[in-house]
Amino acid sequence: MQAISKMDMENWHDYEVTSRREIIALMRRISEQRQLVRMIVPGTPDSCITSLLEIDQDSNTLTFDRSVDAEQNRRILAAGGIECETMLDKVRILFSVRSLREIAYENGTALQAPIPETLIRLQRREYYRIPTPLSNPVRVLLPVPGDAGAPSLSLPLADLSCGGIAILDNKRQLDNQIGLVLPDCRIELPEFGTVTTALQIRNSVDMTLLHNKPNHRLGCQYVDISQGNLAKVQRFITKLEREQNARIAGLV
Structure with missing residues (x-):
């Protein structure tokens, strides 16, 4: 997957999803299909591959698996905001998460953040009819x-x-x-x-x-x-x- 730039996000405004119900439904499918999610620290080449473990609509949170690199986890948590991208049914999904924190999860720890208010659902429409x-x-x-x-x-x-x-x-x-x-x-x-x-x-x-x-x-x-x-x-x-x-x- 390519790196996400600010210009990309502005150009892809037409593909923005703002419906909370639709966003939650997409996140559930990403989790259920065990799609890998790439977390990117903005402005750096630093990224890690993770997965979406849980979506809790009541607490408005997403829970991600943590990086195996403890130092990378510290950088992710210190960044304040992280860009994420994944694929679902051959469609590229882009979203940002803020206020990441480390939580106890099962027998270890995980990363948790509020469910994003918007996301980009981008498809290669030159081929998609x-x-x-x-x-x-x-x-x-x-x-x-x-x-x-x-x-x-x-x-x-x-x-x-x-x-x-x-x-x-x-x-x-x-x-x-x-x-x-x-x-x-x-x-x-x-x-x-x-x-x-x-x-x-x-x-x-x-x-x-x-x-x-x-x-x-x-x-x-x-x-x-x-x-x-x-x-x-x-x-x-x-x-x-x-x-x-x-x-x-x-x-x-």
Whole structure:
């Protein structure tokens, strides 16, 4: 794992989780899956690998295994605050803990700190595709090649990522030539506005949806998408993922 910088944390603000219930649920899964946690003393190369032993919602505390190096434990406790990072289901989790103290735990000692109020849940979204809602489909408007006066084709998306989108074209209105570049496409993201970019067709697949409905899926890659438009896509993915996680956790 890479070291965490202050600039990283600011850039990743869009991936911040602030819901206490969601944070506790994530911490429990990290503990239950016995994921290793790296503790980093800010501003130094000093770090240790530990594990999350216990989450106590009533006392608002996290309990970590201590370092095997007694001197390193003293440095961690003296730092006042520690940066932590781990992985959960291929997702990078970053958080800070403050007011660390040493406590008696089972037959030895452990490190304890308050549950953080926020954390960063960061995924490599250039590879991560998230399905778009069926009830309120995200649509892409595509100009008709060779006919400037024709209305744009409006087609729903199957999913999207920071690398591209998958278009559902059940009437086969689009040319599905692999490598074809479609200029001036507009992806309408509810609440976030329009993303304008060229798209290149990368694959074309016949598929069967629910209830045995046939459809045609076109996988497209963004071409020269601007950073501003990419940021919109990132924020929209974060929103969809949070809604998805909330449904799984029974929060909505």
